[in-house]
Amino acid sequence: MDLPAKFHDLEGASVFITGGGSGIGASLTEGFLRQGAKVAFVQRSDANPFCDEMEDATGLRPLFIKCDVTDTKALQDAIKQSAEAHGPITVLVNNAANDQRHKTEEVDDQFWDWSVALNLKHYFFSAQAAIPYMKQAGGGSIINFSSISYMMGADGFPAYASSNAGITGLSRALAREFGPDKIRCNALMPGWVLTERQRELWANPQALEKHLDKQCLKEHLVPEDIVGGVLFLASNISRMLTGQALVIDGGVVVTG
Known part of the structure; x- marks a missing residue:
């Protein structure tokens, strides 16, 4: 990974990432390491080869730290x-997160609770555990991954989309409370x-072409494209954001 910018205040920073050993999370871990940060992450599967x-x-x-993020005690112990x-x-x-496809008619209590626990609940409880350390340090930055899926009105994963909408609300509530x-x-x-994962399960040529037509920039996103935005939000260069x-x-999509 070749990063075009250096955020000097992230050198030596204590960073915690959920799902930091695969997919986008792996790129985030690498991105912070290349800034000189001290990174810890949790993942359910073995990530020692990645380390x-x-x-x-x-x-x-x-x-x-091997951990299932839906186990709140294990997650907070890892933090x-x-x-x-x-x-x-x-x-x-x-x-x-997990964007497992599902149909509304097929969702039962067990699946709904699992999806919300993974895609929303753990965000709250990891923040709850990390905030006292941020207070001790004199401040900090929480970055919650949501998705444009609910803004698009995308179908095929209503529990996931609901959680993503909840993440936006949670982020605003925490920003207000702990500002x-x-x-x-x-x-x-x-x-x-x-x-x-996306390439293996859902990224067929027809779906890729259809989605690319919706983008202004005609290149498919890869995990490395997300790293810069996260580093920006983590750094004090965005201190009033x-x-x-x-x-x-x-x-x-557009905001505003």
């Missing part, structure tokens, strides 16, 4: 472990980012 790769590539090894290893957390990136503590909170809303939704989608 080896990052250490070879950047000279810094991220702290991997505590991160703070003990790297110092008070000043950047929290809630990235873990006096110099804690900022913003939502980041990617478009269709072609991770390995809070309660906002930053869209990175190649120009599909």
Whole structure:
């Protein structure tokens, strides 16, 4: 990854990322490491080979903590472990999500609860655990990954889209409540980012062509395209930006 900018205040920063070992999250972990940050992340699957790769590539090894983010106690314990290893957390990136396709008629209580727990609930409880460390440090930045899906009125995943709308509301509520503590909170809303999972499951030629027609910029997004926006929101260069939704989608939707 070749980053065109250096955010000097992120060097040595204590960063915690959910789902930081694959997809967009892996690019975020690498991006922060290349800024010289101390990165911890959670993921359900084994990410030790990825940590080896990052250490070879950047000279810094991220702290991997195996964790299912729907287990609130395990998630908050991981945040505590991160703070003990790297110092008070000043950047929290809630990235873990699952956009499993589903039909309204087929959703039952169990699936709904699972989807909301993964796509919304863990955002709240990770923030709850990280905020005391940010207060201790004198401020911080929370970056919550949402999606343009609910803004587009996209079908095929109503529970996921509902959670994404909730993330925007949660981000604004946290920004208002903790602004006096110099804690900022913003939502980041990617478009269709072609991770390995997306390519394997849904990115057929017809779907790709249809989506690209909606973009102003005629290139498909890849995980690295999201990193710059996250670094910007994490850095004090955006110190007066809070309660906002930053869209990175190649120009599909507009805000305002």
